[in-house]
Amino acid sequence: MIGKKTPNLIVRADVNISSSRNLKLGRDVSINHSVFLLCEGGLEIGDFVSIAHNTSIITTEHSYSDPDTPIKFQPIQRLPVVIGSNIWIGSRVTILAGVRIANGTVVAAGAVVTRSIDVENTIVGGVPARHIKMRF
Amino acid sequence: MIGKKTPNLIVRADVNISSSRNLKLGRDVSINHSVFLLCEGGLEIGDFVSIAHNTSIITTEHSYSDPDTPIKFQPIQRLPVVIGSNIWIGSRVTILAGVRIANGTVVAAGAVVTRSIDVENTIVGGVPARHIKMRF
Amino acid sequence: MIGKKTPNLIVRADVNISSSRNLKLGRDVSINHSVFLLCEGGLEIGDFVSIAHNTSIITTEHSYSDPDTPIKFQPIQRLPVVIGSNIWIGSRVTILAGVRIANGTVVAAGAVVTRSIDVENTIVGGVPARHIKMRF
Numbered sequence: 188m189i190g191k192k193t194p195n196l197i198v199r200a201d202v203n204i205s206s207s208r209n210l211k212l213g214r215d216v217s218i219n220h221s222v223f224l225l226c227e228g229g230l231e232i233g234d235f236v237s238i239a240h241n242t243s244i245i246t247t248e249h250s251y252s253d254p255d256t257p258i259k260f261q262p263i264q265r266l267p268v269v270i271g272s273n274i275w276i277g278s279r280v281t282i283l284a285g286v287r288i289a290n291g292t293v294v295a296a297g298a299v300v301t302r303s304i305d306v307e308n309t310i311v312g313g314v315p316a317r318h319i320k321m322r323f
Numbered sequence: 324m325i326g327k328k329t330p331n332l333i334v335r336a337d338v339n340i341s342s343s344r345n346l347k348l349g350r351d352v353s354i355n356h357s358v359f360l361l362c363e364g365g366l367e368i369g370d371f372v373s374i375a376h377n378t379s380i381i382t383t384e385h386s387y388s389d390p391d392t393p394i395k396f397q398p399i400q401r402l403p404v405v406i407g408s409n410i411w412i413g414s415r416v417t418i419l420a421g422v423r424i425a426n427g428t429v430v431a432a433g434a435v436v437t438r439s440i441d442v443e444n445t446i447v448g449g450v451p452a453r454h455i456k457m458r459f
Numbered sequence: 460m461i462g463k464k465t466p467n468l469i470v471r472a473d474v475n476i477s478s479s480r481n482l483k484l485g486r487d488v489s490i491n492h493s494v495f496l497l498c499e500g501g502l503e504i505g506d507f508v509s510i511a512h513n514t515s516i517i518t519t520e521h522s523y524s525d526p527d528t529p530i531k532f533q534p535i536q537r538l539p540v541v542i543g544s545n546i547w548i549g550s551r552v553t554i555l556a557g558v559r560i561a562n563g564t565v566v567a568a569g570a571v572v573t574r575s576i577d578v579e580n581t582i583v584g585g586v587p588a589r590h591i592k593m594r595f
Contacts, residue, residue, distance in 0.1 A: 203356060203376075215529070215531065217531065220475060220495070221357075221493075221495075223356070223357075223376055223377065223414075225376075234529075235529035235530070235531050235532075236531075237521070237530065237531045240475075240495055240497075240515065241377075241495065241513075241515060243376065243377060243414055243415060243432075245414060245432065249373070249411055249429075251411060251429050251446075251458050251459075252458065252459050253459075254427075254444070254458075254459050257351070257370075257371035257409045258371070258373070258409055258410070258411045258427075258429065259351065259353065259371050259372075259373045259409075259411065260371075273529045273530055273531075274530070275521055275523060275530045275531065278495075278515050278517060278553060279415075279515060279551075279553050279571075281414060281415050281432050281433045283432060291526075291530075293521075293523050293530065295571075295573075296515075296517065296553050296555060296571060297553045297571035297586050298586075299415075299431075299432060299433035301431075308526070310523075312586075312587075313586055313587070314433050314434075314448075314449055314450045314586045315448075315449070322523050322524065322526075323523075323524050323525075323526050339492060339512075357493075359492070359493075359512055359513065359550075361512075377513075379512065379513060379550050379551060379568075381550060381568065385509070385547055385565075387547060387565050387582075387594050387595075388594065388595050389595075390563075390580070390594075390595050393487070393506075393507035393545045394507070394509070394545055394546070394547045394563075394565065395487065395489065395507050395508075395509045395545075395547065396507075415551075417550060417551050417568050417569045419568060435551075435567075435568060435569035437567075450569050450570075450584075450585055450586045451584075451585070
């Protein structure tokens with residue numbers, strides 16, 4: 188995960204990375220305090236990405252459609268998350284399994300991103316995250 | 324709190340439980356990283372419940388109706404929280420004092436649950452949490 | 460930061476304060492577990508203020524308007540935050556750079572405060588935070 192291909196990587200204190208073998212990182216990535224990267228389902232982060240403190244990225248989801256089995260014993264789905272390049276993810280953001288985020292996106296603090304952001308260079312925010320405006 | 328009546332309890336790192344004598348747990352409960360359970364007002368969790376990382380459950384509330392006393396010196400109300408069975412509480416959820424959650428509920432990541440969920444087997448999410456759909 | 464002018468200060472575990480030289484605190488301030496105070500841009504907190512666990516106050520913002528420079532290399536703006544007196548900030552709240560909060564405000568758990576709260580003695584909540592009701 189960390190090597191010649193990840194120059195200028197910054198990882199602050201209390202960062203939690205699970206299944207890091209499924210994490211692919213670009214260059215100039217910053218991961219701030221208390222970020223959770225749950226990489227079981229696969230997580231790819233491009234170049235020049237800043238992830239602010241207390242943000243979580245989740246790559247798995249419980250199934251819950253079987254009424255006769257406790258949810259916690261139903262299968263886990265692995266849904267990779269792909270974060271493009273030149274992206275700023277604000278503080279306390281949650282990005283759910285299966286989401287793709289286009290290059291140049293700003294994700295406002297506190298957003299819960301439940302669907303992919305397909306258009307480049309936008310600002311998104313809210314719960315669930317919606318388009319707020321273009322970046323320029 | 325932990326004993327013969329709580330088989331298969333899983334508690335991950337950095338979990339914060341206050342007033343644990345007021346916590347009643349069922350079987351097969353999972354409490355993930357950095358969960359806060361503030362049990363001063365009483366917290367009951369049923370069987371087969373998963374609580375994902377960074378979720379908080381709060382069981383007290385400040386009074387604030389007296390204009391002449393600083394809020395922080397006004398009385399604390401104890402309002403128990405009751406979590407049923409077969410429930411999945413997603414990451415970074417906040418459950419407020421006095422809330423009851425019906426059996427079979429899925430609480431989506433990032434939700435703030437301010438009112439009881441009375442109907443079983445629903446999915447709720449958002450701030451404040453609202454009904455999204457039935458589970459099946 | 461801490462001295463004769465900050466009587467009855469309470470700071471719980473896992474609190475993260477950066478650039479604390481830019482933090483000005485009043486009396487009877489409580490800062491609970493896992494609160495982040497990022498004071499680079501200046502943070503002023505009045506008297507009788509309670510900040511519940513897992514809340515973040517942010518005082519800087521990235522610029523992102525230059526399409527030709529990676530966001531992470533664009534200038535940081537310093538935007539001071541001013542929290543008045545007799546204020547209760549709930550759990551898991553995010554207060555963004557440049558916000559001022561009027562005396563007597565209650566900020567509901569999970570709120571993301573993106574704009575100043577100018578009217579005293581109100582309750583605000585949601586993402587983004589909006590007026591819910593008057594306190595009394």
